[in-house]
Amino acid sequence: MRKYYSMYGHVEKLAQEIKKGAASVEGVEVPETLPEEVLGKMGAPPKTDAPIITADELATADGFVFGFPTRFGMMPAQFKAFLDSTGGLWRTQQLAGKPAGIFYSTGSQGGGQETTALTAITQLVHHGMIFVPIGYTFGAGMFEMENVKGGSPYGAGTYAGDGSRQPSQLELDQAFHQGKYLASITKKLKNEQAA
Numbered sequence: 765m766r767k768y769y770s771m772y773g774h775v776e777k778l779a780q781e782i783k784k785g786a787a788s789v790e791g792v793e794v795p796e797t798l799p800e801e802v803l804g805k806m807g808a809p810p811k812t813d814a815p816i817i818t819a820d821e822l823a824t825a826d827g828f829v830f831g832f833p834t835r836f837g838m839m840p841a842q843f844k845a846f847l848d849s850t851g852g853l854w855r856t857q858q859l860a861g862k863p864a865g866i867f868y869s870t871g872s873q874g875g876g877q878e879t880t881a882l883t884a885i886t887q888l889v890h891h892g893m894i895f896v897p898i899g900y901t902f903g904a905g906m907f908e909m910e911n912v913k914g915g916s917p918y919g920a921g922t923y924a925g926d927g928s929r930q931p932s933q934l935e936l937d938q939a940f941h942q943g944k945y946l947a948s949i950t951k952k953l954k955n956e957q958a959a
Contacts, residue, residue, distance in 0.1 A: 774869040774924045775831045777931045778939040782829050782867060782920065785943025792947040819849040823858040827950030828893070829943060830884070831867040833924070837876030838883045839868075847887045860892030863953060865946045867920040867939060871927075873912070881918035896949050902941045905934055913938075 786792055822828070832843040853859050868880045881897075888895050899917045900906050906917070913934050914921030920939040922931040931939070 774922050774927075774931060775833055775867070777936065778867050778869070778920055778922055779829075779831050781931075781936045781939035782831070782943035782946075785940035785945070786829070786947035788940075788944050789947040789951060792951055819846065819853060822850065823853055825862065826954050827862055827896075827946060828864040829867060829919075829946055830864060832869075832880075832884075834868055834870040834876050834880040837879040839880060850891070854891055857892060861953075862893050863896045863946060863950050864888050864893040865896045865898070865919050865942060867915075867942060869922045869924050870914065871924055873923060875923070877914060877921045878916050878918060881916065894953075896946050898938075898942050898945055901945055902938050905938055905941075908934055915939075 830843070832839050835841070838844075850859070866881050866884050868877055870877050870880070885895055897918050898915075898920070902915075905913075906915075911932065911934065912923055913932065914923045915935060915938045920935065920942045922935045923929060
């Protein structure tokens with residue numbers, strides 16, 4: 765199951781690759797909060813038909829990859845509001861022990877990709893989730909210096925610039941890797957719990 769927030773589509777593109785990566789692991793199956801009027805004034809493109817999940821549906825998932833754009837070096841209020849609605853799950857510890865990853869988009873290289881991840885991890889910690897960073901498992905792609913590339917050891921990422929830059933193939937490849945990596949770990953944990 766995936767949960768992401770994408771105003772202009774950048775995080776959604778990464779989410780699609782993460783989903784493909786997760787689905788590549790054998791045996792793994794893999795909402796907007798602003799009113800349409802506000803989205804229109806912001807110039808946001810129409811939303812796709814990706815399902816919108818509720819906080820209670822999180823309890824049925826084996827693992828998560830949460831994605832969102834960055835606002836001033838942190839997750840946007842829309843995603844924070846979604847996580848704020850998980851108080852009932854926190855109270856009953858229904859998300860404890862579930863693996864979770866994070867991916868993000870920023871407007872610039874200094875836009876706070878790592879601070880966004882660091883501040884978002886607190887949400888996972890309070891639920892008792894297991895944060896699964898990608899570390900340097902993406903290999904040589906982590907050390908790319910010739911081209912602009914978002915992402916970090918915390919998770920996949922992209923730079924949106926003024927909104928016109930779309931994720932590069934390297935950024936999409938990193939997102940695919942993150943989905944596959946997290947799905948593999950989730951599957952391993954689930955199999956160990958079943959044994």
